Amino acid sequence: MGSTPIYKSGLHQDRFLKVALDEEKCKGAGFCQQVCPKNCYELDRIRHIAIMPRSDRCVQCGACIVQCPYDALYFEDPEGKMVLPETVRRFKLNLLGKRPVKMKV
Ligand code: SF4
Ligand code: SF4
Numbered sequence: 307m308g309s310t311p312i313y314k315s316g317l318h319q320d321r322f323l324k325v326a327l328d329e330e331k332c333k334g335a336g337f338c339q340q341v342c343p344k345n346c347y348e349l350d351r352i353r354h355i356a357i358m359p360r361s362d363r364c365v366q367c368g369a370c371i372v373q374c375p376y377d378a379l380y381f382e383d384p385e386g387k388m389v390l391p392e393t394v395r396r397f398k399l400n401l402l403g404k405r406p407v408k409m410k411v
Pocket of ligand 2: 325341342343344345346363364365366367368369370371
């Protein structure tokens, strides 16, 4: 599971960040579904995009944002301000998620 937390951090309680999807960028690749530790995602096989039927489970770990190859996901605060994927990656809010990483030996 890498560094993915499975409980919401108290540090995030006052930020009320939520995950938002740019449907124009989403290609339905499904990495978000694979890495989410709380099983928030499903794929809409007709529209070929991710959907979040269980967004209430989100612990704001950032794994889906970090792992989306198309930068289709980002955090949004209550005023609509975006926290872009590059920022989430730079500050390592999440490193690996559930996605397996091959180690060189
Ligand atoms: S990983 Fe990104 S492109 Fe793929 S389904 Fe999720 S949001 Fe869409
Ligand atoms: S930030 Fe993304 S990966 Fe993490 S719990 Fe929320 S929806 Fe799942």
